[in-house]
Amino acid sequence: MTFNMVEHALTLEDQIIAWRRDFHQHPELGFKEFRTAGVVARELNAMGVEVTTGVGKTGVVGIIGDGGPVVGIRADMDALPILEANQVEYASKHDGVMHACGHDAHTAILLGVARMLVAMPDRPKGQIRLLFQPCEETEGEDGYSGAWHMIKDGALDGVDKVIALHVASDMPAGKIAINPGHISAAADNFFGTVIGRATHGAHPDQGVDPIFIAAQVINALQGVISRQRDPIHPAVVTVGRINGGTAENIIPDEVTMSGTIRSYDRKVREKLWADVEGAFALARAFGGDYRFHLKKGCPSTHNDPKVAALIHDTAVDLFGADRLFERLPSLGGEDFSLMAERAPGAMFMLGAKRDEINRPHHNPLFDLNEAAFKDGAALLAETALRILQGS
Ligand SMILES: [Zn+2]
Ligand SMILES: [Zn+2]
Structure with missing residues (x-):
């Protein structure tokens, strides 16, 4: 490998964390991600990425490369109606709204992925579509969530494979869990x-x-x-x-x-x-x-066995087998399911446990170990490249 994705991600670590802290301080509820989408579009533009805003209401799509195959990488951007209890310098500035599920990290990590792929010499042929999705946690007045609206607006048209990650505040930092089959209900x-x-x-x-x-x-x-x-x-x-x-x-x-x-x-x-x-x-x-x-809500997320195996093997190549973590699927809901119905796809969990305090998702004490983010970015970027290469 001439281009080492793990090393490259390490050089972007401070930037990814800075993005995440900015999003964390300015959380926005579903379909109200105006500032977040603005920052995403601004940063992508600065990288020279082709950007479309207003996709699925407040979503943003970035396109890197052209032709086929097309691989989508999804990050959700919305926060929750929770009053943050953490006393940290990057705590929420919007009373009663908090990134308590880690979607701030997802958005920052995908910006990091964009940076890496843009900077990469000899990127394989094909398109990487960056899917910055609004409103994963709930639905709009019409009863549909962000993934549904992104799909309706054509964001998944022509996509051959779609991948995503979700951080896990209860999993050791840097560990990766990837299962084939059903992972959410x-x-x-x-x-x-x-x-x-x-x-x-x-x-x-x-x-x-x-x-x-x-x-x-x-x-x-x-x-x-x-x-x-x-x-x-x-x-x-x-x-x-x-x-x-x-x-x-x-x-x-x-x-x-x-x-x-x-x-x-x-x-x-x-x-x-x-x-x-x-x-x-x-x-x-x-x-x-x-x-x-x-x-009726969204269906269960079904990880395509081949895409899940590719994420698994890529994680082993990048970080070694001891980074993999055994984690049972959950009966939580996740609207990535709708994207994974449109194209074979898979989502992996990225461990980001901050400390010994219990910080569950959707809790006022939720927080993450930011050291894990660079590894999530490296794994998404490398998996996307391998899909383009036809792995
Ligand atoms: Zn959530
Ligand atoms: Zn979530």
Whole structure:
């Protein structure tokens, strides 16, 4: 290798960290990444990269090289509605908004990748498409997240392979986890109402008690997972919100409940939709009724086995086999799934545990070990080159 990607990434380390700290100080919520997108476009322009802004609302696409093949590299840019609790010099300056999932790092790392690829002599033929995506964490008013909007605007058109990383605050810094197959879950939400008939708390027989029925529905929902789902396929149903009643001695008219349904397998997913509604139908057995609404989210992310193997082998070549980390897939949601449906793709996890304090994702104490970023950049860049070379 004449061009050593790991060494080159090391020369960019300070710049990547500076970008990340700038994004961290100026976090923006989904589809409001105006400043972030502006910085990304400015930096790409300064590198001589062809830039398109306003892709998928607030996304940015950068193009390096031309012709085929085309490899996409995705970074999400949005932050979360969380008040940062860290006392660090680069803490969020926007009260109540925080990069608590590491998307600031993803954006900075992809800028680092762009720097490396632009500077590289004898870059193989083909196109590298830098996909700076808005709004991964939630959806816009139309119910669609950033990846969906980027795809709708053509950002994935002609892309042959797509890759991405996600930092992990609980994994040792610099470790890399890459699995073939499902790595994140389909995440669907349900909204149910158990309808009863209000009456005096002392005379339940004169009405229909929706609180009692709701208790049966919650039990039945757990039965859906333990009795109605093929146990070989992971899935979980969580009731996250329940509301009903106004006073100790009044049986109310209705109870509302909402929650999330997570699964990998498409058939299991579709059966869960029906079975979860079936649990609400119990209300009819007790003389009540129900309303049910399902809000389908993004599908599960399926890592293409060949792309995952390429990331694995590239990581071993760059860093040695002892950098690989065994990590089970999760039932979290990730809208990279939509991109990986459009082209064979894979996402790896980059360990970035800062210290011994527990700093989970989506937590006010979330933070990262910045020393890991350069390695993420090197691995993305080298994998992209190997895809162009036809590996
Ligand atoms: Zn997140
Ligand atoms: Zn995330």
